[in-house]
Amino acid sequence: MRNNQFAIKPTNYETQLVELHDVRFLNDTNDNLNDPLSLWISFLKLSFLSAKSDSVFSQKLQNIMATSEQNLQTYINNQKVVSVTAFYNVALQLLGFQPELDFQLNDTLTAMNKIQLKIADHSTDSFNLDELKSAWYWLLATHNKEGQTFIDQLAANGYFVSFYDDETVKKPLLFNGKTLPVFDPHKLIREVVYVESPQDTDNDGKLDLLKAEILRPAETESGLKVPILYTASPYNQGTNDETGEKLMHNVNVPLKVKVADDNEYKDIEYHAETKNLPSARKISGETDKADETFSREQSYTLNDYFLARGFAVVYAAGIGTKDSDGVRTTGDPEETTSTISIIEWLAGSRVAFTNKIDNIQINAWWSNKSVAMTGRSYLGTLATAAATTGVTGLKTVISEAAISSWYDYYRDGGLVIAPGGFPGEDADVLAEETFSRRLQAGDFNRIKDTWEQKLTDITKGQDRDTGDYNTFWDARNYRKNIKNIKADLLLVHGLNDWNVKPRNVEKLWQGVQNLNVSKKIILHQGQHIYINAFRSIDYTDIVNLWLTHELLGVDNDAENILPNVIVQDNVKTESWHSYSNWSSIKNPTMNYYLNKNTLSSEKTPAIEKISFSDKLPDLSFNNYCQNIDKWQNDLLSDQKSPIQNNRVIFKTEKLNNEALLDGVAKLNLRVSSSANVGLLSFQLVDYGTSKRFNISPSILKAKGLAETYDWREDDLREFELNTKSTDSKMITKGHINLQNRENNFHAESLSPNEFYDISVELQPTFYKLQAGHQLGLVVYATDFGMTVRGNQDINYTIDMNYSSLIVPIHK
């Protein structure tokens, strides 16, 4: 176990004392103690929540070793001081570390350093009274063996239960810049409202009402105004898995020839239509009480954590979902309007009703008008979309694995490119999947025809025939509005996310560099996953520090404490590094020239051309369609395989020194296709035998992480090294339609066997290539996981003399 805590707030001693009083580790009784040993005992007594008698307390002390010879009871009976070693021997055991296994009792501080746990200042081998208080303060802020601060561990054991109904407790209660779980999660108020949004997407002559589910602390009833975590999740009210599945497109179709055009951007640019809107509902009354509630919301564990910490949580699924009006649009401006309507209501500038019938208005009177959006994937996407409107009240978005332009989700380089793992999915499939109005037969019966028409429009608009960037996709490009962003950004993305590919976050990151907002990014080694409940990084603490600053307006220096960029190491487990930037345009590059299956930094005359076919025998083709992992393995492998002549591999020499690839690698190629149509795919590969991270994190302990006492639990996770070595790993990839040599919205004709120069940007990366490994480039055509698979009889030729690879290196 190696601990990485980024959210520890440097705190001066005076503040430490105040906070120790606030959390009641210091009180009238022990504040006057004069010897460190007695004070330590009083701290321990408060921590051993299960012991309700001195005997049980003593029993517990006897089970902890203070030194390699003495248990804690014996130590206390025989010593007069609190030695630094004994303190941390005990601390480590309180944190769940085990002598002999995790540390040696006579070499404690070495272990503390190795595990990366904070050691408090001490002027001698023993703590004096002030030092001990400070040491206890820092211990409370330190992570235990299961990735939780000691104070959160105590909370999970019930430490703050007595704070729930105690009116003398400050609420929210802060410790080390972060809020504490002093709100009873079983007393949350749950209510439903219907926000009237300023549009009529189902054209029923009435403004769309949008259902919002609210969970707020009971304390709001007595006047506490609270901040809001708002998760816009189209999945939240249920999904149509079966009807969605039926719409999946066949990808075993040939790549079609595009008619050359003269498109310029202005020809395809999206302009909002001006629609005549129905008038707003006439308000027939006003109330503070909702008349609809709900039981178990479909929750997001990060929100669960904050529900005990004085935040309200709001879930809304948006237009076209169960109990709301409207239709699904998959990411267009109407969906953005739907998304921010909820924020506008929370901030006081939009009307909501208690139900869809009575027109009784209800305000978010309990809101402090500070909203953060949270969520992953589509949820994070809508957070990003909302941010690009600059809507008032949205202070920050925590946007995980989010799409920033839907073209970069379903298309690339003039090609239909599936999100990894979902060949045949497209905007229409997702619209149907999230159209949860279908789940209520009575409602569906009313909207059915409208919906079928809308779905037809989406299918047409997305245009699978060309794969071009058109007006449909331009309407779904949030990056056009980056300049409007006023919310601070905390972005999280997996460097191995081939569902929402890293370009989505990198282009957003680049786009906001000069905006006057705080922005942070965390890049992990996962695919399309959450990183809550990872043991080795204090992600929840980071978010807590961030939101305490953003939504509670606490001056906790979050924007300076948190590094701009945190990247998980891809070689060493449990290692997270800070950087000032990612994919900086100032990064130097390594230029490689292609030559006879090699990549070399020196250009040597390479008169040769190299060709490959894209056609496979039917049997092999079908096998690969069925088994995409197998295809990917064969693609990178030097071993004989059915695909060995359907791709070319170029490799560098073995690297003498480690290299840190940072940003967007670019390929310049001179190529020809034997047909009047063609596509190329590329993978940058790490060649070298080593044990690499598993694709998914392991569950170290199911339900191992409590959000607080007697409340919801998350699975404790961590990336582990696979027990077996592998010879290669894809670093990043890219695709291009040879008819989109200039850009994605303009098709040019392609003459068979004529050479063209193309330039392709691969997906951005941050990758440590170890010394002794080789950087590889694989060039191929059909990508069995992502492109159409026509198994067409096309040959591709690369003129190596005019081809190069440019790789950005971290400075």
Next chain:
Amino acid sequence: MRNNQFAIKPTNYETQLVELHDVRFLNDTNDNLNDPLSLWISFLKLSFLSAKSDSVFSQKLQNIMATSEQNLQTYINNQKVVSVTAFYNVALQLLGFQPELDFQLNDTLTAMNKIQLKIADHSTDSFNLDELKSAWYWLLATHNKEGQTFIDQLAANGYFVSFYDDETVKKPLLFNGKTLPVFDPHKLIREVVYVESPQDTDNDGKLDLLKAEILRPAETESGLKVPILYTASPYNQGTNDETGEKLMHNVNVPLKVKVADDNEYKDIEYHAETKNLPSARKISGETDKADETFSREQSYTLNDYFLARGFAVVYAAGIGTKDSDGVRTTGDPEETTSTISIIEWLAGSRVAFTNKIDNIQINAWWSNKSVAMTGRSYLGTLATAAATTGVTGLKTVISEAAISSWYDYYRDGGLVIAPGGFPGEDADVLAEETFSRRLQAGDFNRIKDTWEQKLTDITKGQDRDTGDYNTFWDARNYRKNIKNIKADLLLVHGLNDWNVKPRNVEKLWQGVQNLNVSKKIILHQGQHIYINAFRSIDYTDIVNLWLTHELLGVDNDAENILPNVIVQDNVKTESWHSYSNWSSIKNPTMNYYLNKNTLSSEKTPAIEKISFSDKLPDLSFNNYCQNIDKWQNDLLSDQKSPIQNNRVIFKTEKLNNEALLDGVAKLNLRVSSSANVGLLSFQLVDYGTSKRFNISPSILKAKGLAETYDWREDDLREFELNTKSTDSKMITKGHINLQNRENNFHAESLSPNEFYDISVELQPTFYKLQAGHQLGLVVYATDFGMTVRGNQDINYTIDMNYSSLIVPIHK
């Protein structure tokens, strides 16, 4: 979705009315209604817990279709009657089924029948008042689309929250023979006691104190006596995964020659030693209040379900675990004594203390002295062990995937045979793994030397050199004491459990057939898993019906309602069948003769012998050691593989009719080994291409099943067919050491190349072999997953003329 409910209790109309009043669906207001429509509306209103106004209620009604034309609000406005069709259209939607997808609105009853949902009696097309009440009663007892009764669905939505603090509510409250969740799970009282057991297993001169964690309803404080679910789990206080792993034995060692002996059973029979025991602690006081508590117990979801239903739950980990005294023994009589000590305290016949220091006695004054044991694997094993003592107070055990003799867990046929998936594990490894006293350094420091000696003794006693059944294993054979069983038995086992193999449950089942206790068995298609939260079977309801009878003494006819044997179909998903017995000795058999790779029912002269080698080239051997799945695939496959000459396969003709294998298949073989040592392994195989069940159930919905409102949740699961066909599946297997031809405790010498007759019983099964498939027998030696793997140069020969396979068939 196909529903299988075994725990619906036939209930007469008068009782239905009483229960409808008890659960407050009938009340003073609606009891006097004269028309079915108004009554129906009143039921619906009580069910729509989220609607707190008539408008919201109406909004909900509008979202449900009553007929293919009318939504429920329109229906109610326009109709005078409750048609059976409208009732069940609405019911199906309330249960989560979706029109068009799961059923057709104009063909409702067909769908009800197909899904296997109960339809209430009705004399016409519409329900009269009595019929409607009855229909609502049965609806409450009917499973929804997610495998939960409608009344439990309502409970999950908060229906019973108002019952928690209502003193007019009967507690426990029953419905259809099962208890309801009317106990607030957040008010559970949690306390720790230390039971003084009548032994001193760590020889410290003091009787072992055993920690027990108790959760009991708050209502016990005001006098309610409650039954107890007791789970004895050695894992419960933590495990030593790393130190356990280090003890794993190397299985890549040769099979050793055993010295022939004259052993009879009496020579190895275990006799309990008489030990001088320390005297009991002197009691220095008595109290009703515990002085130790705990926060989050390591819980078992089935227990969580019952915690809201008026049962107390007790967890104890036993001797040698954290906070308890004693040492681990892996299943010997001392562990059984430790296990039942807790029951004896719960039943009032043993002393417990509030802590380990003060000798203050505390009684289980809140106990109704009726105890059930629950748990899977080692936990179920200890339940079985406890049952074989006949201890007073233990009314029933629900024993899942339990060991009934530890020889059948770690050994077989005179061989060391690993539990599937854990080559090298043995009794000593498990002892170390569960020795959680190690987790507390202060305690471990005191017990270390004693523990090391004990571990040495276990390693010696288990005797990996011979694999024989010896005194060590005889002490760990609970079946010797079957005659003592007084508790009723509910046994659950996976027919594909190769960890705790099915012989464990089958021999127990056979052994109790003539005992005067109720016994039921459920056999599922899983490996070593729980079957809580399966969608297609009402397992939780079954257990509820059973425990309501066993522990609350309610005469609910559970013993007759529940079939003796429930078996999950291995061909058709979501199908569970009732039988009167399993593996009956009266089952007829099919006899097959071996001949030139065939199994035939006619004996034809087969003069040929067939031989195979057990030796593999090093590379193949090492590959198989690393990849046991690959080995298993190659073993059964007709394809060319490194192992193709290391086994022989016999197959029947394709079956004309389906065959239901039921019980213990037996092999009679005449064999020789080329060495003076040898082992044989056997697999019975289903050959035939079809889509088979996945090995593990799929998670249909993570956290999808609430134990009740705002309480713990389980993952909703179900076995699904794999999307790909396979050519074969192992049905069952067996092993024998050729030196144990007579029995497992007596070794005979083996002369090289001499033929011997052996008889081997394979593990019991219940397997449907489809028409068109072939039954296969694979004979081989080294079992890469289970036996030692010496890669010895031994040839085995079978004399087919004297060999046969006897397969029991379900009558």
